[in-house]
Amino acid sequence: MATTGSAEGASDSPALWAEVRALLPRAEEGLTLALSGEVEDCVLPLLRRARSLLYGAAGRPGAATAAALERLSDALRDYSWEKLNAGPWREVGKGWRQVYAYGCLFGALAEVAAGRPLARAVRLCDLGLLMGASVLDNVLARLVRALQPHLPRAAPRDGARAQSVRPEPPPPCAVQHEELIPHLRCPSLEHFRDNYLVPQRPVVLEGVMDHWPCMKKWSVDYFCQVAGCRTVPVELGARYTDEEWSQQLMTVSDFISQYIMDEIPELKEDISIPDYCCLGEGEEDDITINAWFGPGGTVSPLHQDPQQNFLAQVLGRKYIRLYSPQDSENLYPHESQILHNTSQVDVEDPDLVKFPNFTKAAFQSCILMPGQILFIPVKYWHYVRSLELSFSVSFWWS
Ligand SMILES: O=C(O)CCC(=O)C(=O)O
Incomplete structure (x- = not known):
């Protein structure tokens, strides 16, 4: 239930504090501050x-x-931020990421x-989720x-009505002189396994996501x-191989308002998860779900990933080309x-002097439509x- 009092959603309510406080262990000893990696001794007294x-x-x-807690949060975040940015990400100790998460939590x-x-x-919670490591059973989430x-829902964009009726998708544009990826409507698990998964052949699946709420709701x-x-996190730049490509943290509203005109449970x-994933060997929890907006x-320049992928199209169309490993x-x-x-070749405008063998690579393509x-x-x-x-x-x- 919302108890908001200002445009940004005020937290001035004892009930909200009680709700938030209930997310923490009851007794002080329960909040162990255990870290899964070494950090400098000076940090522990602050925690x-x-x-x-x-x-x-x-x-x-x-x-x-509250003011004293805020100062401690600032100190913890500033100190661990330095460690998070001191070298390659894979070398950042988990302990420092947990200190950052605690700093965000206290803030x-x-x-x-x-x-x-x-x-x-x-x-602060989002920063801790993005840059920190899980603490206290993922308390930040x-x-x-x-x-x-308790936050007010943003009003629809200027002059725009919330779209309850989705526009008809534009007709597919033809992909000419290219080998098309085959299309199939709701194949049985066995058919998909025997004809596509086992021989590792790409296919566009139709009708599988028609019942997902996102197909009606997302705009x-x-x-x-x-x-x-x-x-x-927002990727800025037409393609991540460009010199001027960068990443920035920003709110979804800012991103949408600046650039159209990343762990959000409501959208999930x-x-x-497509039923076909049960044909894999991994657990459902091991499936990585990413949103591409x-x-x-x-x-997305030509690249390969180490897992099987179902790319489900919800809004808009995408031109996609596939090349065999x-x-x-x-x-x-x-x-x-x-x-x-990642390939060095600009697929739709290849430099054949630099990359002469690119013409030898056969490809399949499709225009992936919503649904x-x-x-x-x-x-x-x-x-x-x-x-x-x-x-x-x-x-x-997998
Ligand atoms: O949709 C995109 O732009 C890229 C998708 C992708 O690379 C992936 O799902 O692995």
């Missing part, structure tokens, strides 16, 4: 001090306690305790979930309403470790260009 401030207050902490709690608008508390209903206005205040409730013209040599992968899964799911076998090279504003969901499974 312990923040914990005792939280548990020292009988009810909602007063203004002075978000200080915001709620101080009765301030909740947007900053939500931002639980906290953001508790705060979100740009819906994203603004449900997730407008959430912070997500509107999709289903971007304006027309966004390109057997053609890898003709696709000129980058030599650097970080980009070795269709493309099966991309393990390590199949894929190139994707959005033909208009597009939202897709990928499921990486």
